[in-house]
Amino acid sequence: MSDFTWAAKANDIPPGEGRVCEVNGVAIALFNVDGTFHALDNTCIHRGGPLGDGFCTDGTVTCPWHGWEYSMATGECESMPGQSVDTYEVRVDGEDIHVKL
Numbered sequence: 001m002s003d004f005t006w007a008a009k010a011n012d013i014p015p016g017e018g019r020v021c022e023v024n025g026v027a028i029a030l031f032n033v034d035g036t037f038h039a040l041d042n043t044c045i046h047r048g049g050p051l052g053d054g055f056c057t058d059g060t061v062t063c064p065w066h067g068w069e070y071s072m073a074t075g076e077c078e079s080m081p082g083q084s085v086d087t088y089e090v091r092v093d094g095e096d097i098h099v100k101l
């Protein structure tokens, strides 16, 4: 079981945006939803698009490659019900965001 690992500075991810972060060699999509941070596996289950580079709106991120949609809170693929990407626990300590893989 791994501990929390630093992933990003909170002020580097404005509300309504996401970023791709590498944590212990794993690509993580980190999102700021109205001040609440969520972390998902960065790899879209369709063909591997980078979800952290996707378009964010109303709690949903849209994959930049072909438009599949995911809940940023649960990782559930709204375009393919019953499938999802992994989610990771997030801890915010001041300006520092940590993720637990």
Ligand code: FES
Pocket: 044, 045, 046, 047, 048, 049, 063, 064, 065, 066, 067, 068
């Ligand atoms: S790779 Fe994400 S929708 Fe195709």
